[in-house]
Amino acid sequence: MFSLSPGIGYSLLAALVWGTYIFILKQYFEGYPSTVITVGVNAAAVLWYLPLTVSRTAPADVPDVSSFGVLEGLLVVGTIVATAAAFLVFLGALERGEVSYVAPISKIVPVFVLPIEVVFLHERLTPLQVTGVVVATLAVYVANYRTGSLLDPIRKAATSRAAQLGLLSAAFFAVSDVGKRVALQELALPLELWVPTVLGGVLVVVLPLAVREWVPIRDALPKFLLAGGGVALGEHVTSLALSTVPASIASPIINTQAVVAVLLGGVLLREDSFGIRLAAAALAVVGVGLIAV
Numbered sequence: 585m586f587s588l589s590p591g592i593g594y595s596l597l598a599a600l601v602w603g604t605y606i607f608i609l610k611q612y613f614e615g616y617p618s619t620v621i622t623v624g625v626n627a628a629a630v631l632w633y634l635p636l637t638v639s640r641t642a643p644a645d646v647p648d649v650s651s652f653g654v655l656e657g658l659l660v661v662g663t664i665v666a667t668a669a670a671f672l673v674f675l676g677a678l679e680r681g682e683v684s685y686v687a688p689i690s691k692i693v694p695v696f697v698l699p700i701e702v703v704f705l706h707e708r709l710t711p712l713q714v715t716g717v718v719v720a721t722l723a724v725y726v727a728n729y730r731t732g733s734l735l736d737p738i739r740k741a742a743t744s745r746a747a748q749l750g751l752l753s754a755a756f757f758a759v760s761d762v763g764k765r766v767a768l769q770e771l772a773l774p775l776e777l778w779v780p781t782v783l784g785g786v787l788v789v790v791l792p793l794a795v796r797e798w799v800p801i802r803d804a805l806p807k808f809l810l811a812g813g814g815v816a817l818g819e820h821v822t823s824l825a826l827s828t829v830p831a832s833i834a835s836p837i838i839n840t841q842a843v844v845a846v847l848l849g850g851v852l853l854r855e856d857s858f859g860i861r862l863a864a865a866a867l868a869v870v871g872v873g874l875i876a877v
Contacts, residue, residue, distance in 0.1 A: 591829030592876050594821050595837035601818040603844020605811065610849070612807055618675050619794035624801050626787040628812020629819065630780050636820075637776045647773060656771060663763030664785030670756030672790070673749050681746020687728035687842075688737045689750035694721045694836035696758030701832045705766070709832060712874050720836035720871025727843040727864035730857070761831040761838075768827035775827055779819050833875055840868040 613621055652660075677686040694717050701707035709717070726734070733739075740747035764782070767773045801808055825834040843864050850858035 588876055589829065591825050591834060592837060592872070594825035594828060595834045596872065598818060598821040598825055598834075598838045599841045600844055601814060601821060602838065602841035604848065605814045605818060606841060606845040607848040607852075608811065608814070610845075611853075613804075613811070616799060616801070616804075617794070617797045618671075619790050620798055620801065622671065622790045623787055623794040624808040625811045625815050626783045626790075628809045629783050629815040630787070630812075632809075632813045632816040633776075633780050633783065633820070637780055640776045641774055646777065659763055659766055659771070660773075660781075661785075663760055663767060664782055665789060666756045666759040666763060667782060668786045668789035670753045670760055671786070672793070673756060674753035677746045677749035677753060680749065681740075681744055682730075686737075686746050686750040687730075688725045689741060689747055690753045690757075691724045691728050691839055691842050692721055692751075693754050693757045693761065693839050694832065696755050697761050697835045698832045700758060700762050701765075701830055705762070705830075707830050707832055709830075713833065716871045716874030716876075717832060717836045718871075719867055719874060720840060723864045723867035723871055724836075724839050724842045726867060727840075727846045727861060729860060729864075758835070761826065761835045764823065765826045765831040765834070768823060775820075775823050779816070779823050783815070783819060837872055837875065840872070843868045 609621065616624075674686070674690050677690065698709070698714070698717055729737075737747060737750075741751055764778075767778060768775060822834075822838060825838065828834075843861070846861045847865055850861045
């Protein structure tokens with residue numbers, strides 16, 4: 585019987601928020617280096633989120649970091665570094681190759697999430713859910729497809745440095761998703777503390793690179809503030825999803841953000857290959873439906 589659990593609902597909402605955010609970035613932030621965008625937007629997101637952290641977090645809720653073991657500390661730091669590394673590696677892939685080859689491969693995150701959770705966290709999915717993960721991942725892949733054969737990006741991965749980096753970025757994103765799930769579920773870190781920690785941590789990791797190519801953003805502060813609000817909301821809803829369901833369930837749904845972004849581009853901007861985008865949307869609906877069964 586079909587039922588929509590809160591975790592799946594949060595994942596769907598996260599996909600809508602992040603997909604809209606990607607569309608806005610493409611439309612209104614052209615001319616700004618990606619590292620500068622990350623630092624500016626994340627700084628604004630932390631400012632938006634801090635009032636929620638202060639209002640919902642009592643002193644007793646703050647975990648005693650000194651009580652953390654080595655593994656717990658490595659998990660928190662590793663998750664933040666993996667999140668930033670995924671972004672930076674993806675940028676490196678785009679610098680070396682065409683988007684048509686890099687983007688599809690970089691979005692097959694659930695392919696890595698599922699085995700990581702099965703092996704290390706002993707997660708078990710039903711055959712229908714596994715099928716849903718595969719279908720939803722295929723939807724994201726198709727949504728990012730541009731020209732040529734659908735298998736071209738996969739073939740390229742054998743010889744192309746750009747495609748290989750795209751694959752590596754997907755693996756980093758997978759580690760990030762699983763790390764967030766463990767931090768929020770197994771370690772039971774307060775969500776309102778975890779979100780600004782991740783946002784601020786990524787900012788710190790990316791900042792040295794942003795400084796090297798910094799451009800003034802003062803004239804665009806309203807845009808950065810609004811985008812920061814979207815990122816704060818997106819990270820909050822994503823964390824709600826990952827605190828409720830396994831990453832192998834949440835990740836394929838959240839990554840359908842790519843489908844949302846390309847559909848917005850097709851409807852509002854009349855971008856090419858809209859038929860392919862609709863096919864990707866249909867696959868996404870089927871995949872999410874199977875996961876939710």
